[in-house]
Amino acid sequence: MEGFIQEMLQLYLIAMVGFAVRKTKILNEETNYVLTQLILYITLPALILFSLNITFSIDLLKDFLWLVLMSAYILLLSIFLAIWMRKRSQLSKDKKSVYEGLIIFGNQGYIGYAVIFSIFGEQGIVYLTMFNIVYFILIWTYGIYLFTRDTVAIEWKKIFLNPGVLSTTIGLIFFLLPISLPVMLANTLESVGKMTIPLSMILIGSLVANVTYKDIPFLLKNKYLWKSAIAKLLFIPLLLLPFAAFSIPFSLFAVAFLVAGMPSAPTMSLYAQKFGGDTLFASLGVLVSSLLCAFSIPLLYFILHLLY
Template sequence: MDFFWEMLSLQETLFLLILLGVLVKKLKIIRENGRKTLSDLLIYAILPCNIVASFMGGITLPDGFVHNCILAVCISIGIQVLSIYGSKLLFRRYPANQKSVLSYGMICSNSSFVGLPIAHLMFGDLGVIYTSVFQIPLRFTMWTAGLSLFTDVSKKDAFRKLVRHPCIIAVFVGLILMVAPISLPNFLEEAIDITSGCTVPLSMIVIGTILADAPIRSLFSKSVLWYTCLRLVFFPVLIWLVLKPFPLDSTLVNVCILITGMPAGSTTSILADKYGGDAIFASQIIFASTLCSILTIPLLTFLMGV
């Protein structure tokens, strides 16, 4: 129970950082082009450094680490298949432009900007490693089944986006550094480690700048609340019920449950806006699910018995 209150306190801290992002965007200290620059900085530099630093952290790997990584990929694939077909069933009666947004929001959570920092704070470097491996099928689904909800996509383009994604590259770089008998120069390790330390504050500030533009009107409509409950409560609880009976590594299971319970990803509104979906509705589900996750993530940790 003590950890629940610690996690709630952590979420309050993250919420203040999000509010800072909202404030600097509302005051036009950061404008739209600046927000996009910060997002690119996170995706192309800071998050990859965070992943690589986790592999270099000198952590004591648990027995069966490789087996756990393979399990993380398999569990992630299962969750992605469930989200693809489940969303078709759950949102079949919605208008086409909203159905694509809701389905994409179920397939692709905010596992990078929100998931990675929280996994690091909760489970340390091992949590980041498992999260990064868990994300590999998610990235693949994002650029295949996810993107196809808005536009036609070829397998070649999807594969190219996957292998070029900086976070995926960082996973393989980190694995090489962890298993190979080589070490980076101290100054380079320190530079990566310092850059990695920017992950949490900058991620939350960027989320705040995104939410600053979300329309408040109809923010908690029936469809938005339905999605938020599915994304943050029903889906992760279902995964918890499926995984808990099996004798699996507790950190691995908790990471899978935690990442499944992340809010809608910011790319939901970006793709909806680009390909003619309901971008306003997408912004609403991002805002509502991110706001509600401040409470649901601590509740998930209580459920997991962390």
């Protein structure tokens, strides 16, 4: 626990740097877009490719199947929970889709990699990459469907050609085949990929810095922002506890458990802007969960500590 808290404090300090440089206008209003593009298209694919440049084994294949099963299970339950919470809400139509998305989709691609790498190192990144396969496909299909309610709006080509799915597919091919990347290329991917962790936390800090004083009353009064955050950060990961009854290695279950409790995905703000959802509601939902995760992630790890 002591080591975990130290690692988390380091991540939060990096996030504070992002907050400071955004508030002092060292970085401008385009910061979040630039950082998102840099992580999504360059550093994260490099990290995924490097992490999957490992020797194939039957044990790893079993781990892969467990992670895909847990991912599909938790996302399916999250969808049912989000539908139930949306129907019970009294939100307008442009907020209801956002509300569902905030509950279902977590920030697994940015802060998820930062947290898992800090705790489990490169082995954790391998597990998280496998765990994220179902997530990447779902956020590009069902995530868009939430806002459009129309499968025609889903750009199927982008599902398989987006950087997350593409780099994971290429990485899995290298993993399954008896070949490995050249040492120089692997070292380059490692250097570039590990930038994902600090850049992700700077992005989180910058997102938090975007809130203005006029937004605070709405943020504090809107109960649905807090409900979505509590569901995403605490209730959903607890739904994975039945898997603790199986003989799953600690690191394997811990990756799934912690990542299931990541804050809401910033992608929901982008979808809201593109497909006519309430952008402010989406941005504040991401903000609330991103702030609260500083308390919820240590709590989830403490629960893991008690279980194992």
